[in-house]
Each structure stands twice: as structure tokens, then as C-alpha cells.
Amino acid sequence: MNLDFVAGPWGWIVAGLVLLGLELFAPGAFLMWLGLAAVVVGLATLAVDLPWQVAAVLFVVLASIFVLIGRRIAVRRATAEDDLRLNDxxxxxxxxxxxxxxxxxxxxxxxxxxxxxxxxxxxxxxxxxxxxxxxxxxxxxxxxxx
CATH class of the missing domain: 2.40.50.140 (Nucleic acid-binding proteins)
Known part of the structure; x- marks a missing residue:
């Protein structure tokens, strides 16, 4: 079986787009950050021929960073916009x-x-x-x- 597509840049980009699409069905702004990280890894692998091990580590690092940034944005927005007494x-x-x-x-x-x-x-x-x-x-x- 040829794994060049799966481990190559297009595999990362397709996986990222699938994760971004799944965010529509499972909202919570988590899959979005994983999808974004996968797309960025795919674009980086497309620009520079990265081995799959380096691409996987880059994905884990970028996904962690994007999730942390996304959580910080969500918390800041929630405290600024939400009326904490809405149901009281x-x-x-x-x-x-x-x-x-x-x-x-x-x-x-x-x-x-x-x-x-x-x-x-x-x-x-x-x-x-x-x-x-x-x-x-x-x-x-x-x-x-x-």
C-alpha cells in the first residue's frame, strides 16, 4: 500500500479539511484548531519536504498551541460578553x-x-x-x- 498520499502534504491538508468540516457537526471549537494545525502542517510539508515523523511532531506542537490560544480567546470573549446573571x-x-x-x-x-x-x-x-x-x-x- 502506498502511504505517500496519507503521510504527505495532501494527506495532512485533507485531514485538516475533514476536521474543519466535522466542527460543523460537533461544535465546541476544538476540532477546528486540530484541523487548522493539520492544514498548516500540510502546507509546511508542501513547502519543505518534511519526514512524516517531523510532520507529526509539528502537528502535535501546533495543535497544542492553537487549542491554548483558542481557549484563551473563548474565555476572554465569554467573560466580556456574557451576563453571568442571565438565569438568575x-x-x-x-x-x-x-x-x-x-x-x-x-x-x-x-x-x-x-x-x-x-x-x-x-x-x-x-x-x-x-x-x-x-x-x-x-x-x-x-x-x-x-
């Missing part, structure tokens, strides 16, 4: 002000936020008083008079 509705209300729907009596009352009603804890205040959400304990909001 109570945490998203902290710092906002609302009028009391029901007076706070005995430390407990209610506010209306859009189309929902939230239980609140805080100092006794009459209905209609503007309050500021300062924290939460589960679904119960901690409030003070604004």
Missing part, C-alpha cells in the same frame, strides 16, 4: 427601584416587576413607597427604602 432573575433586580405593591408589615411585603409579583423583606413601609432591591435570599428580595 433575582440577582438581576439588585440595585433597581420599584414601588411597593403591598405594604411591608412584619418585615414582609410584595412588589410588582413587569408581569410578576415578588416577595420582599425589609423595614415596615406603606404601600406605594419606592424601595431599592439590595439583595436576595432565593426568590425573596431584600429591600430598603429608596
Amino acid at each position: 432573575r433575582a440577582a438581576r433586580l439588585v440595585g433597581l427601584t420599584f414601588p411597593l405593591a403591598d405594604a411591608i408589615e412584619g418585615g414582609r411585603g410584595r412588589i410588582r416587576v413587569d408581569d410578576s409579583s415578588w416577595g420582599v423583606e425589609g423595614p415596615d413601609l406603606p404601600a406605594g413607597t419606592t424601595i431599592r432591591v439590595v439583595g436576595h435570599d432565593g426568590a425573596r428580595l431584600k429591600v430598603v427604602a429608596a
Whole structure:
């Protein structure tokens, strides 16, 4: 069996393109970096006749570097763009002000936020008083008079 194609530059390029194509079906931005490394090794082998052992070592080194760079980019983008409170509705209300729907009596009352009603804890205040959400304990909001 002739392994010149498999171990040669076109084998690396085809393997890289296959890995890049597989990224479409298994997203996670991992196969992409391996595919990119394989394509670069194929192009390097095309430019300079590298033995297959050197090409394999170059692939491992480039794949490791590309994966590390990709992870760093992904982490930086995730912390910059993602709202870490996206699924924590109570945490998203902290710092906002609302009028009391029901007076706070005995430390407990209610506010209306859009189309929902939230239980609140805080100092006794009459209905209609503007309050500021300062924290939460589960679904119960901690409030003070604004």
C-alpha cells in the first residue's frame, strides 16, 4: 500500500479539511484548531519536504498551541460578553427601584416587576413607597427604602 498520499502534504491538508468540516457537526471549537494545525502542517510539508515523523511532531506542537490560544480567546470573549446573571432573575433586580405593591408589615411585603409579583423583606413601609432591591435570599428580595 502506498502511504505517500496519507503521510504527505495532501494527506495532512485533507485531514485538516475533514476536521474543519466535522466542527460543523460537533461544535465546541476544538476540532477546528486540530484541523487548522493539520492544514498548516500540510502546507509546511508542501513547502519543505518534511519526514512524516517531523510532520507529526509539528502537528502535535501546533495543535497544542492553537487549542491554548483558542481557549484563551473563548474565555476572554465569554467573560466580556456574557451576563453571568442571565438565569438568575433575582440577582438581576439588585440595585433597581420599584414601588411597593403591598405594604411591608412584619418585615414582609410584595412588589410588582413587569408581569410578576415578588416577595420582599425589609423595614415596615406603606404601600406605594419606592424601595431599592439590595439583595436576595432565593426568590425573596431584600429591600430598603429608596
